[in-house]
Amino acid sequence: MCQKAIYPGTFDPVTYGHIDLIKRAGEIFSEVIVAVAHNPHKQPLFSVKERVEMLKKVTADLKDVEVCSFDGLVVDFARQQKAKVLIRGLRMLSDFEYEFQMALTNRRLDDRIETIFLMPQESYSYLSAKLLKEAASLGADLSSFVPDFVEKALKKKLHENKSKSDLT
Secondary structure: EEEEEEEEEEOOOOHHHHHHHHHHHHHEEEEEEEEEEHHHOOOOOHHHHHHHHHHHHOHHHOOOOOOOEEEOOHHHHHHOOOOOEEEEEOOOOHHHHHHHHHHHHHHHHOOEEEEEEEEHHHHHHOOOOOHHHHHHHHOOOOOOOHHHHHHHHHHHHHHHHHHHHHHH
């Protein structure tokens, strides 16, 4: 086992693909910090607190996994946590260009922090939170993509948002 690693992301919402990567990282690293980003530019559906709570629930039985939130640069957060590795997921080739740019930028900001790319199981390689939110808004069954409580929270949140927009 190696050192501490950080798996940063928006996790809006957490999917089985995210959970798969958390478990894979846990097999490689002695400690994994799942770090929920405050990123208003992405206009998340769930609050940071809600995303942290969902992740804590899905990782409750995983040893040496911690869930927290962070604000600002991930390299600054990594330094605060004394972590030298960032975990990033690659689902499809389309992810690579963005992830590669981000990894090189982070390396330029702090060359002591490495980025490691992990691929999820093939059955999760096409999952994206954005696609799931769209499918949920159209009433799709998401049971093979997210845990049951996440599906319920997602559909409830979408319904609440729709009700609010109908009032305006």
